[in-house]
Amino acid sequence: MGMLDGFKTIFQKTLLKVTGKALTPEQEEELLSRLISADFSLSKARMLVEKIRNEGNSPDVVRKTLLEEAPPVEPLRDDSKPFVAFLVGVNGVGKTTTIAKMAHLYSSRGLRVVVVGADTFRAAAQDQLSLLVEELPVVYVGGERGSDSGAVLFRALEENKDADVFLVDTAGRIHTSKALMDELGKLIRVSKKFSAEYPQEVLLVLDSTQGLQGYRQALSFVKGAPITGLVLTKTDSTAKGGMIFSIWDELRIPLKLVCFGQKLTDIDYYSPEKVVDSIAGARD
Ligand SMILES: Nc1nc2c(ncn2[C@@H]2O[C@H](COP(=O)(O)OP(=O)(O)OP(=O)(O)O)[C@@H](O)[C@H]2O)c(=O)[nH]1
Ligand SMILES: [Mg+2]
Numbered sequence: 001m002g003m004l005d006g007f008k009t010i011f012q013k014t015l016l017k018v019t020g021k022a023l024t025p026e027q028e029e030e031l032l033s034r035l036i037s038a039d040f041s042l043s044k045a046r047m048l049v050e051k052i053r054n055e056g057n058s059p060d061v062v063r064k065t066l067l068e069e070a071p072p073v074e075p076l077r078d079d080s081k082p083f084v085a086f087l088v089g090v091n092g093v094g095k096t097t098t099i100a101k102m103a104h105l106y107s108s109r110g111l112r113v114v115v116v117g118a119d120t121f122r123a124a125a126q127d128q129l130s131l132l133v134e135e136l137p138v139v140y141v142g143g144e145r146g147s148d149s150g151a152v153l154f155r156a157l158e159e160n161k162d163a164d165v166f167l168v169d170t171a172g173r174i175h176t177s178k179a180l181m182d183e184l185g186k187l188i189r190v191s192k193k194f195s196a197e198y199p200q201e202v203l204l205v206l207d208s209t210q211g212l213q214g215y216r217q218a219l220s221f222v223k224g225a226p227i228t229g230l231v232l233t234k235t236d237s238t239a240k241g242g243m244i245f246s247i248w249d250e251l252r253i254p255l256k257l258v259c260f261g262q263k264l265t266d267i268d269y270y271s272p273e274k275v276v277d278s279i280a281g282a283r284d
Contacts, residue, residue: 023053039211040242044069044249063276070272071248071255074229077200078106084157084166084191084198088184088225089205090217091172094233096125098205098259099169100132101267107138111164116156117142118149118187121171129169136264139163149183150190157194168199181224188225203256205231208241215243222251229256232270236260241275 023031028049035045048065055061077083085102087095099115107113115133117140119125126142133140139160143152153168160166170187173180191198204227206214214232221227230253232241244255255270268274 023049028053035242038242039208039214041212041215041246044242044246066276067272069245070276071244071270073270073272074254074256075269076256077228078165080197080200081164082166083164083200084168085201085203086168086170086184086187086191086199087203087205087231088170088221088227089172089207090174093172093205093207093210094231094259095119095172095205096129096132096169097262098203098231098233098257098267099129099167100136101259101264102167102257103133103136103138104264105267106165106167107136112160112162113138113165113167114156114160114163115140116153116166116168118153118168119171120145120147120149120152125169125171132264150186153187153190154193157191184225201228201256202226203229203231204253205233206243208232208235209237212243215246218247218251218253222253227251227253229254231255231257231259233259236266 031052032045032049035048036042040048048069051065052062055065076085078085087099089095096119103113103115113136115129115138117126117129119129120143123145126145130140130142141152141156141159143149143155149171156166156168168187168191170184171180173184188199188202202225204218204221204225206217208214210217218227218230230244230247232244232255235241235258247253248255257267258270258275259267
């Protein structure tokens with residue numbers, strides 16, 4: 001299973017049939033419903049079908065149209081040292097797993113990585129994260145369940161002045177819970193005590209299997225936290241992900257990383273070409 005393979009299975013049949021010729025009303029209907037089932041919003045799906053219709057249906061037009069509408073590439077702001085990244089999102093979307101994958105990514109480049117277990121909310125969270133990064137050459141800083149997550153982060157930053165990368169795992173939170181959103185604000189303020197530049201990234205993790213709920217989560221999270229980018233997880237288990245197009249349209253939040261499995265290496269930078277080629281079904 002590769003990145004966004006699911007997209008391919010959904011779109012391949014429909015789109016490859018349209019070579020050269022105009023779509024019949026039935027094919028248009030089919031394309032629309034397939035876009036919607038891949039979590040493009042209705043308005044976005046309609047707009048895409050319209051554009052494809054106007055420009056003449058061919059795989060090239062489809063690819064071009066989707067590429068024009070895809071979020072652009074904005075690299076992670078990880079070029080200053082140290083780089084501090086927070087991962088936030090609702091429960092179970094893949095924050096902790098993604099932290100471990102990023103820890104692997106940076107440590108394999110020889111960078112000094114500190115993984116911060118600032119999820120002191122859930123009982124097993126600390127064990128899960130420390131276990132995931134156990135084999136990696138990284139420093140792990142955590143705290144007891146129920147302890148102050150801000151204090152854990154403070155200690156991590158204070159005691160690791162020579163580190164290159166700080167990856168901060170946070171508790172899953174419902175964006176509607178004021179107490180939890182306030183805690184996130186506090187964590188961000190703790191990092192700013194060390195530098196106004198921190199955190200360079202606050203990444204909102206979205207589970208692609210949750211579909212358009214991810215879009216709603218993004219709308220809510222931006223009200224409580226300075227979200228700088230998205231991570232789309234679990235693209236191996238679903239064909240969904242169209243909501244990243246709408247999130248870009250409305251909020252201008254770029255997608256930065258895509259995760260496609262449970263292994264530490266199942267992570268890649270977002271590439272519009274890869275996503276669109278998968279959607280258009282042009283390449284393997
Ligand atoms: N198939 C698949 N599973 C994933 C992926 N990313 C995470 N998971 C699984 O999703 C589940 C939840 O992942 P976690 O990393 O614990 O999620 P979390 O956001 O930290 O959860 P909380 O801390 O409880 O809010 C785990 O079983 C992960 O193995 C992915 O890209 N693909
Ligand atoms: Mg977690």
